[in-house]
Amino acid sequence: xxxxxxxxxxxxxxxxxxxxxxxxxxxxxxxxxxxxxxxxxxxxxxxxxxxxxxxxxxxxxxxxxxxxxxxxxxxxxxxxxxxxxxxxxxxxxxxxxxxxxxxxxxxxxxxxxxxxxxxxxxxxxxxxxxxxxxxxxxxxxxxxxxxx
Numbered sequence: 001x002x003x004x005x006x007x008x009x010x011x012x013x014x015x016x017x018x019x020x021x022x023x024x025x026x027x028x029x030x031x032x033x034x035x036x037x038x039x040x041x042x043x044x045x046x047x048x049x050x051x052x053x054x055x056x057x058x059x060x061x062x063x064x065x066x067x068x069x070x071x072x073x074x075x076x077x078x079x080x081x082x083x084x085x086x087x088x089x090x091x092x093x094x095x096x097x098x099x100x101x102x103x104x105x106x107x108x109x110x111x112x113x114x115x116x117x118x119x120x121x122x123x124x125x126x127x128x129x130x131x132x133x134x135x136x137x138x139x140x141x142x143x144x145x146x147x148x
Contacts, residue, residue, distance in 0.1 A: 007107070026052045
């Protein structure tokens with residue numbers, strides 16, 4: 001079983017604190033920025049960063065749906081970590097300054113992949129598909145926080 005990793009990033013024209021606060025707002029902003037790949041979104045505990053417990057279903061492909069129950073921590077400034085109680089999946093969001101009035105948002109998801117031929121296809125195609133999904137999340141986040 002090899003670890004599979006998907007990473008995407010985006011420069012957002014808003015300061016890092018604003019971007020991070022929007023990303024950590026599971027009660028409000030987060031629900032608004034999720035694309036159609038996410039369903040059954042529900043905040044079960046907390047709702048603002050550390051201590052949040054959030055549920056959603058992630059449909060990566062027509063046949064692949066993950067039922068996610070995520071515990072949120074903030075191990076360092078500008079970092080949110082979502083650990084799925086239902087799998088080995090861990091998603092880390094990092095927001096750092098990127099020049100005056102801008103920030104870099106990076107999202108990395110890792111999980112233990114399948115073995116054999118199925119694992120080969122998972123390692124080959126899943127990172128690209130998940131990166132596209134999270135690129136849409138980051139685009140929607142930018143739309144929420146960038147000044148028109």
